[in-house]
Amino acid sequence: MAQIQERGSTHVYKVNKISKEEMEQMVARCVYEHPPFCSAACPLKLDTRAFLEAAAAGNFKKALQLYEKIAPFPLVLAMGCEAPCEGKCRLCEIGEGVAIRAVEEAVTRFGQAQKLGGVFRTKKKKTAAIFGSGLFPLFLAGEIEKKAYPLTVFCEEADLESFLRRGTGFLDETAFELEYRRLKAKDIRFVFGCTLTRDFMEERRASFDVLCASHELTSALYPEAACIPELMYCEAEKLVSGPAAGILDAAFGAKKAALTVDRLAQNLDPRNTRGQEGPVESQLYTDLSGAGALTRVPMYGAGYTEEEAIREAGRCIRCQCEECLKSCAYLAHYKKHPGLLSKEIYNNTQIIMGDHQLNKPMNSCALCGQCTVVCPNGFDMARVCHEARRNMVSTDKMPLAPHEFALLDMLFSNGDAFLARPQPGYGKCRYVFFPGCQAAAIAPETVRAAYLDLCERLPGGVALMLGCCGAICDWAGRTELQEQTKEFLGRELSKLGDPVVIAGCPMCKKELASHEGLQLVGIWDLLLEIGLPVGGRGLARPAALHDSCGARGDEKTQAAIREIAKRLGCTLTDTEFSGDRSPCCGYGGLAAYANREVARELTEKCLERSDAPYISYCMACRDRFARQSRESRHILELVYGTDAGAPPDISEKRFNRLTLKNELLRELWQEEPREMNLDYTLNYTDEARRIMDERMILTDDVIAVLDCVRKTGECIQDEDGLLVARRRVGNATFWVKFTREGDGSYLVHRAWSHRMTVVKREG
Amino acid sequence: MAEKNYYTIDPGGKLRCMKCGVKLEKGKAKFLYLDNGFPVELPVCPVCGFVYVPEELALGKVASVERALEDK
Numbered sequence: 122m123a124q125i126q127e128r129g130s131t132h133v134y135k136v137n138k139i140s141k142e143e144m145e146q147m148v149a150r151c152v153y154e155h156p157p158f159c160s161a162a163c164p165l166k167l168d169t170r171a172f173l174e175a176a177a178a179g180n181f182k183k184a185l186q187l188y189e190k191i192a193p194f195p196l197v198l199a200m201g202c203e204a205p206c207e208g209k210c211r212l213c214e215i216g217e218g219v220a221i222r223a224v225e226e227a228v229t230r231f232g233q234a235q236k237l238g239g240v241f242r243t244k245k246k247k248t249a250a251i252f253g254s255g256l257f258p259l260f261l262a263g264e265i266e267k268k269a270y271p272l273t274v275f276c277e278e279a280d281l282e283s284f285l286r287r288g289t290g291f292l293d294e295t296a297f298e299l300e301y302r303r304l305k306a307k308d309i310r311f312v313f314g315c316t317l318t319r320d321f322m323e324e325r326r327a328s329f330d331v332l333c334a335s336h337e338l339t340s341a342l343y344p345e346a347a348c349i350p351e352l353m354y355c356e357a358e359k360l361v362s363g364p365a366a367g368i369l370d371a372a373f374g375a376k377k378a379a380l381t382v383d384r385l386a387q388n389l390d391p392r393n394t395r396g397q398e399g400p401v402e403s404q405l406y407t408d409l410s411g412a413g414a415l416t417r418v419p420m421y422g423a424g425y426t427e428e429e430a431i432r433e434a435g436r437c438i439r440c441q442c443e444e445c446l447k448s449c450a451y452l453a454h455y456k457k458h459p460g461l462l463s464k465e466i467y468n469n470t471q472i473i474m475g476d477h478q479l480n481k482p483m484n485s486c487a488l489c490g491q492c493t494v495v496c497p498n499g500f501d502m503a504r505v506c507h508e509a510r511r512n513m514v515s516t517d518k519m520p521l522a523p524h525e526f527a528l529l530d531m532l533f534s535n536g537d538a539f540l541a542r543p544q545p546g547y548g549k550c551r552y553v554f555f556p557g558c559q560a561a562a563i564a565p566e567t568v569r570a571a572y573l574d575l576c577e578r579l580p581g582g583v584a585l586m587l588g589c590c591g592a593i594c595d596w597a598g599r600t601e602l603q604e605q606t607k608e609f610l611g612r613e614l615s616k617l618g619d620p621v622v623i624a625g626c627p628m629c630k631k632e633l634a635s636h637e638g639l640q641l642v643g644i645w646d647l648l649l650e651i652g653l654p655v656g657g658r659g660l661a662r663p664a665a666l667h668d669s670c671g672a673r674g675d676e677k678t679q680a681a682i683r684e685i686a687k688r689l690g691c692t693l694t695d696t697e698f699s700g701d702r703s704p705c706c707g708y709g710g711l712a713a714y715a716n717r718e719v720a721r722e723l724t725e726k727c728l729e730r731s732d733a734p735y736i737s738y739c740m741a742c743r744d745r746f747a748r749q750s751r752e753s754r755h756i757l758e759l760v761y762g763t764d765a766g767a768p769p770d771i772s773e774k775r776f777n778r779l780t781l782k783n784e785l786l787r788e789l790w791q792e793e794p795r796e797m798n799l800d801y802t803l804n805y806t807d808e809a810r811r812i813m814d815e816r817m818i819l820t821d822d823v824i825a826v827l828d829c830v831r832k833t834g835e836c837i838q839d840e841d842g843l844l845v846a847r848r849r850v851g852n853a854t855f856w857v858k859f860t861r862e863g864d865g866s867y868l869v870h871r872a873w874s875h876r877m878t879v880v881k882r883e884g
Numbered sequence: 885m886a887e888k889n890y891y892t893i894d895p896g897g898k899l900r901c902m903k904c905g906v907k908l909e910k911g912k913a914k915f916l917y918l919d920n921g922f923p924v925e926l927p928v929c930p931v932c933g934f935v936y937v938p939e940e941l942a943l944g945k946v947a948s949v950e951r952a953l954e955d956k
């Protein structure tokens with residue numbers, strides 16, 4: 122019996138390093154984390170999207186909280202900001218952009234402010250002083266206070282009110298009152314009525330760690346000073362100083378200056394570790410098709426009312442890229458965009474010791490390539506997951522369990538169920554029909570009909586090869602096994618005279634295309650060339666065509682299938698997710714073995730787009746749709762007027778492959794197959810059949826156990842009088858609960874398995 | 885020295901070894917997987933040493949330990 126070596130130990134302390142550059146390059150393609158264009162244009166980095174979302178929901182309190190993060194005096198900023206964000210709003214491309222500033226003003230006016238002052242914060246040791254008045258000193262005072270440095274402001278004004286009036290003439294009285302209360306509540310010491318001279322300032326240098334001044338003062342008192350605009354710092358004079366004009370400039374300048382103050386207070390170089398400051402470029406992709414109203418809510422008074430602001434904020438479409446999450450059930454399941462998920466999966470491969478928590482997500486991707494097509498930047502999640510699997514296999518860190526069943530199935534296809542024969546009467550053949558392992562497992566009659574038809578109508582002989590193309594070990598990341606499979610198939614093909622391979626499945630075609638020098642043609646193309654056989658018939662009802670992920674990017678195949686369907690008289694409906702954008706049925710990438718739930722969600726996603734019967738051209742798709750109780754037919758079933766009927770269970774799939782091989786051997790090649798007949802009768806309860814399929818236990822496994830009992834007599838009887846026996850087969854121990862019936866037959870009630878071995882312990 | 889057992893099942897005289905014709909008893913056993921071992925106490929035939937792993941144990945505890953080890 123075919124077997125795959127289990128990895129020896131969990132104690133493998135080496136990993137196969139991947140290059141950081143490659144990973145970063147890959148991850149960078151995903152723009153999900155890029156800011157929306159409005160935020161990108163805002164030097165203060167307002168989270169505009171979240172802000173407008175809160176405002177649209179009428180939650181002005183939350184909106185104001187977000188706004189207060191960027192503006193210590195929100196009304197001053199909101200009423201005076203030049204709003205570069207508005208011109209960058211994506212809606213400008215199709216209509217009027219969101220009136221962001223007006224919404225900000227309404228939010229700051231009507232929103233409930235944070236509790237003013239009140240919260241006790243420990244002050245830092247280092248101190249700062251600001252000289253002068255105006256917008257920059259005002260904002261800077263707010264920023265420094267927020268950083269908890271004890272702050273003193275020296276100004277010429279006689280009181281707080283006149284200090285606040287400087288530069289804020291555009292505020293109406295209500296707004297001024299609100300901001301006055303805000304300023305008053307701040308923990309700032311003011312020294313009013315100062316005569317600000319250079320000496321006055323220099324005398325205070327000893328008492329403060331950092332000195333700051335308005336631009337007016339600096340240029341008047343320190344005319345030689347050169348202010349570095351990125352730092353807001355005159356290095357020679359050791360003076361933090363502000364910009365001349367503009368409200369947004371003052372606010373952004375104050376942000377930069379506050380960071381400089383912070384660095385200087387800690388005796389650090391203000392140039393270092395500042396992070397990204399100011400507006401950025403964004404490559405965010407947004408689907409604009411969901412946009413609603415394209416014109417601004419009109420403003421009747423000086424500003425929006427609460428209700429108007431809510432409506433205007435509601436026009437924001439919350440720019441976000443979720444093209445892939447919208448179309449891929451796997452990504453939707455993990456609720457992570459590929460940029461982040463890839464980073465985690467890459468990191469998972471680099472864990473030397475400890476849990477690889479991303480194994481399951483890594484193995485759940487269908488490797489179908491849909492994301493690469495729908496992503497505006499062509500993100501290739503399949504490559505990430507595929508490479509990660511190979512990487513882990515290469516260091517023996519990959520668990521065998523999730524893929525073992527599929528791999529054994531492949532070995533079965535290319536072992537006991539394998540067949541390669543030239544057409545009777547031919548030595549070497551011009552063609553070989555390669556229907557694919559799933560076709561023989563799911564629709565053996567269709568395979569037989571297709572083969573006989575090809576033999577009859579194609580010149581030069583058509584050999585038959587029943588086996589697996591190797592996609593399974595490829596998906597599992599088992600490169601060594603993949604190479605062996607390739608060599609094996611290569612040898613068998615050369616024995617047949619290296620004929621042109623007629624692939625019955627687009628996935629096989631894709632996999633076999635990696636064989637050098639191999640000539641390949643899809644059966645669909647050939648059938649169009651030689652004409653459809655008589656007897657084929659389309660479905661009476663309109664049907665949805667499901668494109669195989671094996672044919673992604675292969676327009677010719679997609680078109681050929683449509684043409685065949687048309688000639689058969691089918692009426693097809695195409696939807697948004699057809700052709701290259703088609704999702705995977707859940708079989709791809711062995712998703713169905715590693716993660717049943719995700720695989721089911723993938724299948725459901727395929728079925729979501731239509732209630733019609735589905736026509737596919739990959740047997741695995743046909744099978745998975747039928748398992749979801751959808752009327753599902755493979756195009757070849759229609760071509761040959763066959764119906765594979767209800768989907769087989771895992772044991773029947775093996776049985777079908779073996780039976781097809783044996784029957785064809787007998788009928789066409791007059792060979793008597795070696796059949797292993799049981800010399801006893803074995804029956805299963807329905808429940809046993811069901812749980813065996815669910816637990817991926819084959820009738821062969823059960824037979825192995827019963828053979829063992831019959832030989833050794835080793836079994837036990839449980840409290841209900843049922844017999845239980847077990848046997849180790851490969852990497853698992855199988856248990857069977859059964860009864861011996863009156864007629865000497867066996868009835869299997871339950872079956873289970875585990876991978877651990879269990880032994881008696883002495884002492 | 886008392887050894888730590890990860891799991892204990894006492895057959896309570898309800899299981900019988902058909903080969904040896906005796907009742908299974910609570911006995912010492914060990915699970916092994918990927919180079920890791922776990923001492924347990926399971927129903928064991930005192931004569932031939934048949935160790936019984938009931939369905940619930942296989943699908944429950946055993947399966948979850950397997951999953952955990954596989955991802956090491």
Ligand code: SF4
Nearest residue numbers: 151152442445496500
């Ligand atoms: S489609 Fe997905 S992978 Fe591509 S940029 Fe958008 S979120 Fe990222």
Ligand code: SF4
Nearest residue numbers: 159210211437438440
């Ligand atoms: S629609 Fe909204 S998120 Fe998008 S750019 Fe405009 S304001 Fe920003």
Ligand code: SF4
Nearest residue numbers: 449486487489490492
């Ligand atoms: S399942 Fe397909 S569409 Fe989804 S991430 Fe994987 S390769 Fe991309």
Ligand SMILES: [Zn+2]
Nearest residue numbers: 901904929932
């Ligand atoms: Zn015994």
